[in-house]
Amino acid sequence: MALIVHKYGGTSMGSTERIRNVAKRVAKWHRAGHQMVVVPSAMSGETNRLLGLAKELAPAKPGDAYGRELDQLAATGEQASSALLAIALQAEGLDAVSFSGWQVPIKTNSAYTKARIESIDDVRVKGELNAGKVVIITGFQGIDEGGNVTTLGRGGSDTSAVAVAAAIKADECLIYTDVDGVYTTDPRVVPEARRMERVSFEEMLEMASMGSKVLQIRSVEFAGKYRVPMRVLSSFTPWDIDLNEEARSGTLITFEEDEQMEQAIVSGIAFNRDEAKVSVLGVPDTPGIAFQILGAVAAANVEVDVIIQNISKDGKTDFSFTVNRNDLAKTLDLLKGEVAPKLGAAEVLGDAKICKVSIVGIGMRSHVGVASRMFRCLSEEGINIQMISTSEIKTSVVIDEKYMELAVRGLHREFALDQPVDSLAKA
Numbered sequence: 001m002a003l004i005v006h007k008y009g010g011t012s013m014g015s016t017e018r019i020r021n022v023a024k025r026v027a028k029w030h031r032a033g034h035q036m037v038v039v040p041s042a043m044s045g046e047t048n049r050l051l052g053l054a055k056e057l058a059p060a061k062p063g064d065a066y067g068r069e070l071d072q073l074a075a076t077g078e079q080a081s082s083a084l085l086a087i088a089l090q091a092e093g094l095d096a097v098s099f100s101g102w103q104v105p106i107k108t109n110s111a112y113t114k115a116r117i118e119s120i121d122d123v124r125v126k127g128e129l130n131a132g133k134v135v136i137i138t139g140f141q142g143i144d145e146g147g148n149v150t151t152l153g154r155g156g157s158d159t160s161a162v163a164v165a166a167a168i169k170a171d172e173c174l175i176y177t178d179v180d181g182v183y184t185t186d187p188r189v190v191p192e193a194r195r196m197e198r199v200s201f202e203e204m205l206e207m208a209s210m211g212s213k214v215l216q217i218r219s220v221e222f223a224g225k226y227r228v229p230m231r232v233l234s235s236f237t238p239w240d241i242d243l244n245e246e247a248r249s250g251t252l253i254t255f256e257e258d259e260q261m262e263q264a265i266v267s268g269i270a271f272n273r274d275e276a277k278v279s280v281l282g283v284p285d286t287p288g289i290a291f292q293i294l295g296a297v298a299a300a301n302v303e304v305d306v307i308i309q310n311i312s313k314d315g316k317t318d319f320s321f322t323v324n325r326n327d328l329a330k331t332l333d334l335l336k337g338e339v340a341p342k343l344g345a346a347e348v349l350g351d352a353k354i355c356k357v358s359i360v361g362i363g364m365r366s367h368v369g370v371a372s373r374m375f376r377c378l379s380e381e382g383i384n385i386q387m388i389s390t391s392e393i394k395t396s397v398v399i400d401e402k403y404m405e406l407a408v409r410g411l412h413r414e415f416a417l418d419q420p421v422d423s424l425a426k427a
């Protein structure tokens with residue numbers, strides 16, 4: 001008998017028919033003798049629908065101004081799907097109980113719309129499991145110190161599931177979704193993308209942080225920190241397939257790196273259309289400039305990603321960085337209003353029409369010339385690179401958004417990611 005967490009995404013919970021299928025699948029696992037905790041997302045489209053209603057009422061900057069109420073609102077999506085799943089499980093003859101984040105409780109900080117989990121109390125969950133029940137816990141949400149409902153950012157149910165798995169020391173966390181695993185890149189953009197049987201934790205972390213939305217980055221961070229075995233698999237296989245076959249399907253996120261993994265120079269390609277570029281032109285090239293610009297941005301709770309500073313000319317330099325697109329207006333207001341006048345900057349520019357494309361692979365540690373191969377491939381496609389950033393196992397470029405698909409497809413071909421794994425070593 002094992003203790004297992006299942007997470008089902010929005011599409012997998014998208015209709016009563018699909019919820020019934022989820023219930024039948026969970027019942028199969030429960031009847032096989034496993035203790036089951038299930039973390040569902042809201043039914044597909046529901047979170048967007050709810051946030052859309054808020055926007056109709058308050059179009060201007062809802063992110064910050066109405067954060068508390070947005071969370072109070074959006075959290076209902078998961079509350080509904082969780083209760084529906086409990087009802088479906090009871091209709092299957094199982095004892096099931098659903099809890100909202102606050103009932104567990106899942107404690108978070110108070111950063112509305114992007115809260116972080118701080119602790120999870122396992123007493124109530126363990127008690128119900130020991131009483132033989134299937135426990136359903138809403139994804140995406142928690143409660144802060146002041147008793148306010150919070151949400152964990154889009155895609156946050158992945159993080160709820162892994163954090164719950166860590167808290168109750170589950171044997172495995174299975175993320176059921178609308179694709180049958182983690183692919184070399186988003187299969188909706190590159191149809192030739194290949195499913196990976198296994199992906200190293202480090203690569204998954206980079207892929208997620210570079211924009212692969214198959215897993216929310218924080219879920220991978222939790223899995224790494226608490227060593228939660230994690231698998232991504234399809235919820236669209238027939239619910240009654242053999243349990244052992246199902247348990248081995250999809251993609252395993254593994255903490256062990258083997259030789260074959262290192263042979264592949266690039267394992268995956270990620271892209272992110274959610275960023276925007278900010279440039280502060282003509283600032284004095286003196287110590288403390290980066291801090292004065294980025295310190296002010298950080299103080300406004302805006303996360304900064306790729307940063308470049310140009311070489312100086314006549315004692316002046318240009319400084320560029322990327323932020324989330326939702327934070328662009330706020331960042332520009334801040335820089336134009338306070339920072340630029342203080343520094344005597346010539347101009348502050350914003351560009352939302354960019355995207356970041358990244359190649360990721362632990363093989364990059366031991367192979368040289370990978371980045372230049374990427375740059376050559378992009379130049380052959382006629383794509384101009386605006387910014388570059390690298391780490392040990394990834395190289396990212398910021399390019400014009402309109403070339404995103406061209407770049408991803410070209411790079412996928414260049415690094416032979418559509419080829420079977422054996423031939424990757426030669427790629």
Ligand code: ADP
Pocket residue numbers: 008009010011012041155176177178179181182183184185186187188212213214215268
């Ligand atoms: P869920 O609602 O189940 O959480 P998501 O839409 O959040 O599902 O994540 C699954 C989607 O992630 C897939 O439908 C796919 O389009 C996208 N995706 C992006 N990158 C990848 C990748 N490398 N491998 C698989 N899917 C990916």
Ligand code: ASP
Pocket residue numbers: 009010041042047048077139140153154155156157158
């Ligand atoms: N329902 C939330 C969203 O749409 C959380 C999730 O699906 O993971 O972002």
Ligand code: MG
Pocket residue numbers: 009155158213214215216
């Ligand atoms: Mg998701």
